[in-house]
Amino acid sequence: MTAELVRGQNHTLPRTRLEIRVSAGSPVVAGATLGDEHGTVRGAEWIAHPGSPQLPGLEVSRQAAADHRLAVDLDALPETVHRVTVLLALPTGAGRPDRFGAVAAPFVAVTGLDGTEIATFTLTGLDTESAVAALELYRRQGAWKVRAVGQGYATGLAGMLADQGIDRAAECAAAIHEAVAAGSARSVTPPPPRTPDGERVRHPAGPSAPPAGGGQPAAPAPGALGDSGAAAGSTASGAAGPGATPQGSPTPGSTAGGPIDYAHPRRQTSAPPPPPPTVPPAAPGEPARPVAGDATGWSMDERLYNQIWGMFEDLARAVAAYRSAVDFADSRMEQEIDRALGDPRNRMGGAGDRAREEARAKREELAARAREALDRDLAQLAAESAVVEPALPAAYAGWDNPVWHGYRVPMEIPMALRVGDLHLPERTDLRIPLLVRLPLERGIWIDSGRTASEAAAAADGDALRRSAVETAVALAARLLAVYPAHEFSVHVIDPAGSAAGPLAPLTASGVLAAPPASGAGGVAAVLAQLTRRVDLVQMAVRAGAADSLPPDLDVGEHLLIVNDFPHGFDDRAVTQLRYLADEGPSVGVHLMMVADREDARAYGPVLDPLWRSLLRVTPVADDHLADPWVGHAWTYEPSRAPEGSRVLEQVLALVAAARRTDRR
Amino acid sequence: MTVNMTKGQAISLQKSDGGTLTAVRMGLGWQAAPRRGLFGSRTREIDLDASAVLFADKQPVDVVFFRHLTSDDGSVKHTGDNLVGGAGSGGDDEAILVDLQRVPVHIDQIVFTVNSFTGQTFQEVQNAFCRIVDETNGQELARYTLDGGGQYTAQIMAKVHRAGNGWQMTALGNPANGRTFQDLMPAILPHL
Numbered sequence: 094m095t096a097e098l099v100r101g102q103n104h105t106l107p108r109t110r111l112e113i114r115v116s117a118g119s120p121v122v123a124g125a126t127l128g129d130e131h132g133t134v135r136g137a138e139w140i141a142h143p144g145s146p147q148l149p150g151l152e153v154s155r156q157a158a159a160d161h162r163l164a165v166d167l168d169a170l171p172e173t174v175h176r177v178t179v180l181l182a183l184p185t186g187a188g189r190p191d192r193f194g195a196v197a198a199p200f201v202a203v204t205g206l207d208g209t210e211i212a213t214f215t216l217t218g219l220d221t222e223s224a225v226a227a228l229e230l231y232r233r234q235g236a237w238k239v240r241a242v243g244q245g246y247a248t249g250l251a252g253m254l255a256d257q258g259i260d261r262a263a264e265c266a267a268a269i270h271e272a273v274a275a276g277s278a279r280s281v282t283p284p285p286p287r288t289p290d291g292e293r294v295r296h297p298a299g300p301s302a303p304p305a306g307g308g309q310p311a312a313p314a315p316g317a318l319g320d321s322g323a324a325a326g327s328t329a330s331g332a333a334g335p336g337a338t339p340q341g342s343p344t345p346g347s348t349a350g351g352p353i354d355y356a357h358p359r360r361q362t363s364a365p366p367p368p369p370p371t372v373p374p375a376a377p378g379e380p381a382r383p384v385a386g387d388a389t390g391w392s393m394d395e396r397l398y399n400q401i402w403g404m405f406e407d408l409a410r411a412v413a414a415y416r417s418a419v420d421f422a423d424s425r426m427e428q429e430i431d432r433a434l435g436d437p438r439n440r441m442g443g444a445g446d447r448a449r450e451e452a453r454a455k456r457e458e459l460a461a462r463a464r465e466a467l468d469r470d471l472a473q474l475a476a477e478s479a480v481v482e483p484a485l486p487a488a489y490a491g492w493d494n495p496v497w498h499g500y501r502v503p504m505e506i507p508m509a510l511r512v513g514d515l516h517l518p519e520r521t522d523l524r525i526p527l528l529v530r531l532p533l534e535r536g537i538w539i540d541s542g543r544t545a546s547e548a549a550a551a552a553d554g555d556a557l558r559r560s561a562v563e564t565a566v567a568l569a570a571r572l573l574a575v576y577p578a579h580e581f582s583v584h585v586i587d588p589a590g591s592a593a594g595p596l597a598p599l600t601a602s603g604v605l606a607a608p609p610a611s612g613a614g615g616v617a618a619v620l621a622q623l624t625r626r627v628d629l630v631q632m633a634v635r636a637g638a639a640d641s642l643p644p645d646l647d648v649g650e651h652l653l654i655v656n657d658f659p660h661g662f663d664d665r666a667v668t669q670l671r672y673l674a675d676e677g678p679s680v681g682v683h684l685m686m687v688a689d690r691e692d693a694r695a696y697g698p699v700l701d702p703l704w705r706s707l708l709r710v711t712p713v714a715d716d717h718l719a720d721p722w723v724g725h726a727w728t729y730e731p732s733r734a735p736e737g738s739r740v741l742e743q744v745l746a747l748v749a750a751a752r753r754t755d756r757r
Numbered sequence: 758m759t760v761n762m763t764k765g766q767a768i769s770l771q772k773s774d775g776g777t778l779t780a781v782r783m784g785l786g787w788q789a790a791p792r793r794g795l796f797g798s799r800t801r802e803i804d805l806d807a808s809a810v811l812f813a814d815k816q817p818v819d820v821v822f823f824r825h826l827t828s829d830d831g832s833v834k835h836t837g838d839n840l841v842g843g844a845g846s847g848g849d850d851e852a853i854l855v856d857l858q859r860v861p862v863h864i865d866q867i868v869f870t871v872n873s874f875t876g877q878t879f880q881e882v883q884n885a886f887c888r889i890v891d892e893t894n895g896q897e898l899a900r901y902t903l904d905g906g907g908q909y910t911a912q913i914m915a916k917v918h919r920a921g922n923g924w925q926m927t928a929l930g931n932p933a934n935g936r937t938f939q940d941l942m943p944a945i946l947p948h949l
Contacts, residue, residue, distance in 0.1 A: 208875070407831070410827075410829065410831030413829040414830030414831070414832070414861035417818060417830065417863070418813075418862050418863040459862060462862040463861065463863065466861070466862055722829070
């Protein structure tokens with residue numbers, strides 16, 4: 094039975110997992126704020142909005158839309174949250190209505206997950222308001238209730254947020270509007286994260302609907318690509334969120350209250366992009382010849398990035414079709430053989446054998462046809478890979494690509510970085526570059542432990558550790574090389590000095606901020622320095638006072654390589670490291686751990702969140718990464734310089750030279 | 758040239774020039790519920806959902822519906838959930854695209870179903886139809902109207918199945934009851 098609420102009325106909620114449906118006649122932004130027992134919203138991170146759509150227990154849409162479904166799990170909210178306010182705002186922009194009086198009255202319904210309505214509320218009587226607090230879910234004596242609020246704000250989102258006690262409300266509001274604008278202009282579609290069926294949330298149709306980005310309360314398995322895939326596409330919104338990273342020159346304060354800049358932060362003009370490469374017409378009966386950059390995007394980099402993700406998905410799906418067909422053929426054969434053997438008439442004479450032969454032949458026939466279809470797809474993808482690989486820019490290319498020999502220090506950050514290759518057992522020579530978006534959204538853990546893979550079991554422990562450090566060096570070198578000269582610094586913690594050999598390319602070329610830190614004192618000093626940086630930048634961003642940062646603080650990004658963890662770490666240092674892992678990425682401090690989880694076993698489960706927050710890669714081939722569509726186990730191999738090649742050292746020398754010449 | 762199909766009628770999905778079809782779209786359209794007087798927001802919306810179930814030898818292998826928009830093999834794609842319906846003027850409100858060339862070799866039948874997620878029977882839904890379109894040129898191959906569906910909340914619309922080297926479509930038009938395709942499985946099985 095639905096309660097139709099009027100303004101101010103409340104209603105007890107019979108359950109805690111809810112959907113809040115919003116219908117409005119025109120696109121609106123839907124968000125939610127969390128309040129503590131006094132109703133105060135403690136900070137920008139307590140607001141769910143299109144730029145930061147997921148909070149524990151709460152998810153909102155990434156875009157403005159006429160219809161929304163917000164997923165709420167009240168049990169999953171932090172204990173300190175006593176109030177959830179659902180808010181609506183009109184998106185800003187020319188030609189859009191700027192007051193709720195000009196659009197149809199929004200309608201809000203609280204429903205169970207099965208769609209049954211619990212309470213509804215129509216927000217009538219709005220006029221010049223452009224933002225409105227629609228509903229409030231609140232704790233009362235251990236139970237949750239809903240109250241129809243309908244409090245409008247003529248001063249818009251900024252006014253509403255200020256009313257809820259948020260510092261720098263104008264900035265927050267600007268960031269939200271910017272995220273909406275970025276969301277509607279986003280041309281890179283993130284590959285949809287794979288979510289357990291039961292947890293998926295329905296999304297309305299239409300071009301603005303995000304692909305199955307729905308509720309993902311369960312943490313993805315460590316190293317699941319689904320997670321990084323989701324993160325991959327959300328840079329635009331992430332960068333616009335209230336906890337945004339100051340990139341280059343931090344200017345979060347400059348937008349306060351002023352008109353909103355809809356320009357892409359890293360795109361200079363809105364001139365139409367150069368036309369994509371023309372695809373030559375295919376000969377009849379043959380698939381089109383592949384061309385590098387045959388995908389959508391505003392630049393060649395973006396097209397290649399999208400093309401690679403497209404190849405990744407196509408390969409995942411082609412192999413899924415093949416495996417499904419073969420599984421079916423196998424199970425059908427088993428059933429047929431069982432049936433033949435179960436029939437007593439077949440026990441005598443050759444009838445049983447004949448039935449078995451027939452079943453086997455049927456299986457072989459189907460498997461062969463499946464293989465034929467797979468080979469056709471693989472051949473096409475291999476042909477595409479053969480034209481795409483040589484066309485890749487350095488950041489996407491393997492170390493064996495000649496593009497690295499013509500390397501120049503870049504002027505701007507590329508869209509993504511290749512951290513290795515992925516392949517499936519069906520065709521091991523077809524490699525898909527594993528691209529992660531820059532700036533990094535989570536740290537990297539290079540697992541120096543003995544993993545389940547054959548390659549790791551074959552290697553001895555010391556060789557594996559050495560190889561892990563070499564992988565870290567190759568990755569760090571890539572990051573240094575693809576960032577402009579002064580925008581990326583690398584720090585190394587090597588407590589026992591055990592990795593001096595493999596670290597040589599970094600130490601010898603002079604690209605490190607300081608020599609590798611050793612001993613407990615060195616560990617503490619580096620951690621303290623980076624923690625201070627995270628604290629300061631975070632405070633400055635929250636307070637909108639980026640220009641008051643101390644002058645000795647450089648604004649570039651930092652990478653901390655930690656070898657031999659937890660050797661040389663005391664409890665305080667471990668805590669600082671976890672803090673950096675959690676808070677660092679949003680302010681440009683990234684972590685790269687070279688570690689064997691076994692070594693840190695003494696810490697028990699307290700470190701589990703740390704490992705889970707990092708993208709796990711391995712120094713040797715290991716099949717531990719899952720794709721976001723089907724969930725195959727892909728074999729990852731790091732990108733390493735070819736045997737005997739000096740390309741890494743040459744590139745690092747150029748990086749070091751650029752840093753010396755234009756040192757300001 | 759559109760064929761208005763009747764229940765149980767089978768048509769071969771061959772092009773008029775004899776070539777076989779490579780991609781088809783199953784479109785579903787219905788008219789949104791009329792707005793109720795002054796309180797338009799209290800209109801009980803009609804949410805129909807189109808689903809496709811992929812079968813290999815009568816075993817369901819994969820399902821494409823609003824919670825799983827693309828089959829694992831990538832051959833069948835749902836364009837997205839429409840929760841309210843459209844103008845009822847014949848446009849598709851939900852569509853499922855099938856790339857027949859990419860359908861895995863063991864899949865021999867694809868069954869299309871329509872469910873009323875919000876529970877209205879087809880008697881209450883105006884101008885509902887389902888149609889099959891040749892996706893390469895937009896030509897409508899077959900149309901099946903859902904009007905007069907009676908006291909049912911679901912319909913097993915049609916199946917596309919392998920025949921020789923190509924594909925054939927059979928209109929099923931079998932009424933059933935259920936909120937999502939899972940409820941329909943017992944009703945689908947006799948039609949395989």
